[in-house]
Amino acid sequence: MPTRHRQPASRAKLVVYGAVVVAALLASVLGGMSTAQAVAEDATLDDSFLLGRWFPGTQEATPEIAPNTPDVVARQRLSLRPGTDFNDGEVIPPPPDVDPEPDPDPGSYSGGWGGETAVTVHRYPYLESEVDSFNVKDGLEAAWNFGLRGLQTQLAQEIEAASGDKLYNVDVTLASADADSPLSLTVSPKWRSVSLFYLVGGHRMRAKVDADYVSDPTATMDFAIGLRLDLGTDTWPEEPLDLKSAEAVMMPDANGVSVDGNWTYKVGSVLRWLKNLGNVDSVEQTIADAFTGQTSDVESSVQSPVDLLNAKLTTLINGVGGSVSTITPRYDDETYRLVLRLNTQPMVYQSPVAVLAR
Numbered sequence: 001m002p003t004r005h006r007q008p009a010s011r012a013k014l015v016v017y018g019a020v021v022v023a024a025l026l027a028s029v030l031g032g033m034s035t036a037q038a039v040a041e042d043a044t045l046d047d048s049f050l051l052g053r054w055f056p057g058t059q060e061a062t063p064e065i066a067p068n069t070p071d072v073v074a075r076q077r078l079s080l081r082p083g084t085d086f087n088d089g090e091v092i093p094p095p096p097d098v099d100p101e102p103d104p105d106p107g108s109y110s111g112g113w114g115g116e117t118a119v120t121v122h123r124y125p126y127l128e129s130e131v132d133s134f135n136v137k138d139g140l141e142a143a144w145n146f147g148l149r150g151l152q153t154q155l156a157q158e159i160e161a162a163s164g165d166k167l168y169n170v171d172v173t174l175a176s177a178d179a180d181s182p183l184s185l186t187v188s189p190k191w192r193s194v195s196l197f198y199l200v201g202g203h204r205m206r207a208k209v210d211a212d213y214v215s216d217p218t219a220t221m222d223f224a225i226g227l228r229l230d231l232g233t234d235t236w237p238e239e240p241l242d243l244k245s246a247e248a249v250m251m252p253d254a255n256g257v258s259v260d261g262n263w264t265y266k267v268g269s270v271l272r273w274l275k276n277l278g279n280v281d282s283v284e285q286t287i288a289d290a291f292t293g294q295t296s297d298v299e300s301s302v303q304s305p306v307d308l309l310n311a312k313l314t315t316l317i318n319g320v321g322g323s324v325s326t327i328t329p330r331y332d333d334e335t336y337r338l339v340l341r342l343n344t345q346p347m348v349y350q351s352p353v354a355v356l357a358r
Contacts, residue, residue, distance in 0.1 A: 107187070202224070
């Protein structure tokens, strides 16, 4: 029998094939597989074979997939509708039909911060422009280093008084703040509040210890100080930033407290332990417990740099050219900055008749 060579499909026939495929696809989407089956029944044998390769559901009998068929080929025959299980625990979830709950305090933030701050003017209804920028961390560093000597004296006096005369000849050496001193920020636009926590480490205290059966040893404590400031913008127009509170928190560092280890001290420690039947803390532990978390009010020391900042803000407010109703602090998570937004009052139009009638 002579070999028959199949003639290539004509352009017109290719157009027909394409129309059949498109019609089956539309029918599958709009009318379900029953409509797609009706379209397939009107096609020729060759057309049905072609449709069967693209849409397995349009054939009465679908060839079984060989055991060694790649998984990606097998998955091409599955319907990707919500709720479909691929036998491996993967289920396509339906699209969400509810909107997520809105942020109750948009612009709030709590975490590490580099100190970058901007002042903007918000003009009703939506125009906002930046009028100044500065770095709060640089200001805290300068304020800390400027008041270092006075703070050392104040802290030594407070440590001696808090110890109940158990520590004397107290000497405190505070380290300078630098660019590596970490700063944290907590801001709430809803409550118009700003809290800062500035941590400076590397400080040392040395003092003589008055303890029973111990020959007045010298104790050394290495510690860090956290400066905590709470401010608010809810008192405007009295002042742009109101310093609610400021306190220094002592925290012994990893080196903790050490006491000179001469024999007199060691023997005295044993006697104290025997006298109290073991229910006694070491001098080191007593000092660490007494001063861990000890706070000092430093509002008077911090008020001066806050006043300087308020003077700067007041100058900016006077240059706005309109009445500032409120000051809203918020965090810009795109630029990682604290933004102090000056909200101006909307201008109310009044007719000339109303003005002349005054």
